[in-house]
Amino acid sequence: xxxxxxxxxxxxxxxxxxxxxxxxxxxxxxxxxxxxxxxxxxxxxxxxxxxxxxxxxxxxxxxxxxxxxxxxxxxxxxxxxxxxxxxxxxxxxxxxxxxxxxxxxxxxxxxxxxxxxxxxxxxxxxxxxxxxxxxxxxxxxxxxxxxxxxxxxxxxxxxxxxxxxxxxxxxxxxxxxxxxxxxxxxxxxxxxxxxxxxxxxxxxxxxxxxxxxxxxxxxxxxxxxxxxxxxxxxxxxxxxxxxxxxxxxxxxxxxxxxxxxxxxxxxxxxxxxxxxxxxxxxxxxxxxxxxxxxxxxxxxxxxxxxxxxxxxxxxxxxxxxxxxxxx
Numbered sequence: 588x589x590x591x592x593x594x595x596x597x598x599x600x601x602x603x604x605x606x607x608x609x610x611x612x613x614x615x616x617x618x619x620x621x622x623x624x625x626x627x628x629x630x631x632x633x634x635x636x637x638x639x640x641x642x643x644x645x646x647x648x649x650x651x652x653x654x655x656x657x658x659x660x661x662x663x664x665x666x667x668x669x670x671x672x673x674x675x676x677x678x679x680x681x682x683x684x685x686x687x688x689x690x691x692x693x694x695x696x697x698x699x700x701x702x703x704x705x706x707x708x709x710x711x712x713x714x715x716x717x718x719x720x721x722x723x724x725x726x727x728x729x730x731x732x733x734x735x736x737x738x739x740x741x742x743x744x745x746x747x748x749x750x751x752x753x754x755x756x757x758x759x760x761x762x763x764x765x766x767x768x769x770x771x772x773x774x775x776x777x778x779x780x781x782x783x784x785x786x787x788x789x790x791x792x793x794x795x796x797x798x799x800x801x802x803x804x805x806x807x808x809x810x811x812x813x814x815x816x817x818x819x820x821x822x823x824x825x826x827x828x829x830x831x832x833x834x835x836x837x838x839x840x841x842x843x844x845x846x847x848x849x850x851x852x853x854x855x856x857x858x859x860x861x862x863x864x865x866x867x868x869x870x871x872x873x874x875x876x877x878x879x880x881x882x883x884x885x886x887x888x889x890x891x892x893x894x895x896x897x898x899x900x901x902x903x904x905x906x907x908x909x910x911x912x913x914x
Contacts, residue, residue: 634797
């Protein structure tokens with residue numbers, strides 16, 4: 588009798604698995620049936636806002652539904668991130684986020700209302716690029732070496748802006764001051780737009796900026812770019828030296844990613860991944876992103892999950908040391 592029960596149990600499990608598979612296929616086939624909201628937890632004009640706006644038309648065409656881009660800035664990205672973490676996991680609310688929000692802010696020591704690894708389903712890494720060190724044209728420095736020399740003669744007089752406390756641009760500034768042996772004043776802003784605006788106006792002397800936010804101003808001569816923050820020269824801007832050429836070991840890379848709330852159906856995540864990766868690989872999208880100094884990536888959800896875990900681990904000691912030092 589026990590063998591009969593076992594056989595029946597196996598049959599039930601097989602039927603259940605088949606039913607679940609059929610249900611998943613049905614969900615993926617029907618999705619999406621209405622507009623998809625993509626939350627950007629920063630103000631317009633920043634390093635992740637520009638790429639998603641470049642992607643949106645192609646994604647709308649591929650998905651058959653419009654993307655509603657929703658800038659929910661505040662608290663270094665925490666407000667918009669929590670909104671998505673608490674959203675219904677049905678694929679209709681997504682998050683476009685950055686290395687700062689997914690790997691730096693969680694290491695700041697401040698309790699967060701979400702867990703970046705537990706409360707989100709990775710969809711894809713979208714883009715990758717270094718940051719760029721820029722100065723106002725009135726700053727008498729045409730190289731990193733000259734900026735360091737200038738700052739050393741004016742300890743505490745020069746300012747650098749960032750997108751907010753705990754942002755990647757804040758961390759880049761801290762690393763620069765530490766490795767160069769200079770003292771500059773950090774001025775945090777609520778996003779890349781206002782942080783860049785005050786450098787353009789001459790109220791702030793310098794900043795580490797996401798390339799898309801600063802590149803148009805560099806080309807117009809309103810900002811002077813001194814270096815990129817990758818470990819080697821960035822192939823999209825080969826004329827700019829790497830920070831590591833002056834400060835060996837200096838490297839701060841920027842990347843953006845798309846995530847859904849945890850427990851979003853796997854079939855929906857797979858469909859989103861396929862459409863995002865397809866859009867990122869479209870020649871016109873790649874060209875548009877490259878014109879803004881950003882590389883299109885497109886990864887599997889599993890690879891993005893690995894990246895998030897490794898970056899959280901990588902930045903933990905650096906961020907904690909900066910916080911302990913009062914940065």
